[in-house]
Amino acid sequence: MRIAIFGASLLAVWLILILLVAGVRWNMPLHGEHRVFHGSRFQQVFGEAEPNGQDLRVDAAGADFSALQTAQVPDLDAQHFPILSYRFDDFPRTLELSLVFRRAGSKDVESISLPRPTADGAVSVDLSGVAAWHGEISEIGFAQFPVAQLVPPQQAFRPFTLRSATLRSASWFGQVDTLLSAWFAHTPWQLVSISALGPSEIGDSTPHPLRPPLVAAIALALAAVLAWVVLGLRGRAWRRLLAIGVGVAWLALDLCWLRDLDYKRRTDQDAWGNIALAQRQQHVADGDLSAAALELKKILRDEPPDRHVLLGSLSPFVSIRLAYHAAPLNIGLAVAPPAGGLPAGTIIVRYDMPAAFNNGMLGFGGQQFPAEPVEEGEHLAIYRVLGAMR
Secondary structure (H helix, E strand, O other), X not given: OHHHHHHHHHHHHHHHHHHHHHOOOOOOOOOOOEEEEEHHHOEEEXXXXXXXXXXXXXXXXXXXXXXXXXEEEEEEEOOOOOEEEEEEEOOOOOEEEEEEEEEOOOOOOEEEEEOOOOOOOOEEEXXXXXXXXXXXXXXXXXXXXXXXXXXXXXXHOOOEEEEEEEEEOOOHHHHHHHHHHHHHOOOOHHHOOOOOOOOOOXXXXXXXXXXXXXXXXXXXXXXXHHHHHOOOOOHHHHHHHHHHXXXXXXXXXXXXXXXHXXXXXXXXXXXXXXXXXXXXXXXXXXXXXXXXXXXXXXXXXXXXXXXXXXXXXXXXXXXXXXXXXXXXXXXXXXXXXXXXXXXXXXXXXXXXXXXXEEOOEEEEOOEEEEEEEEEEOOOEEEEEEOOOOO
């Protein structure tokens, strides 16, 4: 009898825990109101798309390798419809998805990152935690663009179908749907913190409930308390049950992480599977920087191996990536001249930066150095320091 009471109590407590994590309140309806916007209601802004029955078939990206589809949604109260559900078919793993929306009377467009659509149903997101989701919404849309640093932008797009977007009021089933989507739908890995306890504070605009590891820990603690109170377990028996619970929870979380790892493996296969291994170095996501580095190595091919090369650009990320592609050049980042000045022969490389060479003098770190141009191209400007600082 105690075992039956324990089982029923455990299921009830765990159900309450899931409902609390999902944000369910007792006064919510089971099913709320909803407004459905079929894919054919959306119009392409960037890219090429055409209606296919009630769906919208997106066939090509725009000139910047992104696509955008929008629909007018007059008289939509954001507070009353906080849950977004969306369906896509054949959505490629090499694209990110964002929701864009505009409030009535505003020219500004807001956007948040969305989990990748699944192949077997709708994905739901609770927008009530998005600060900009308030007032009257006049327009919503979906934007797609290449996953950063995963694949060359020109190779990322593949045709897909936008089936529908549904905005729903808060309800028991709606809140649980958003919880399951947050836990099991995939989001591009570089946008989400690796923290198991909560959402990322930087770079991740998608709202999240508590993460599964923390919920599993709470559920295990509740089970231990019930085993102590209802079953009367003490000592070794209680510790044995707790150890079994920890093992089962650990296995379940490992299976979830393996599922996510398999998704990343299949994403990598989609991005690189059809490219020969010997050719993959030429198919990097930042192909423009790779080409610039190849040009730089060609220009400096006759320099001695220990020739010091200083590289500068308007972005630290660009500098680091360009230096990476330019290996094995003896290259460093041009932050500021060393205290002893620059030795004669030092190579200064400027990538996509304003001109700093005038009358035989090169500006660097607020100082002027006598130099001569080696190459002044569209993107790369290369100079050789001739002597000491003036």
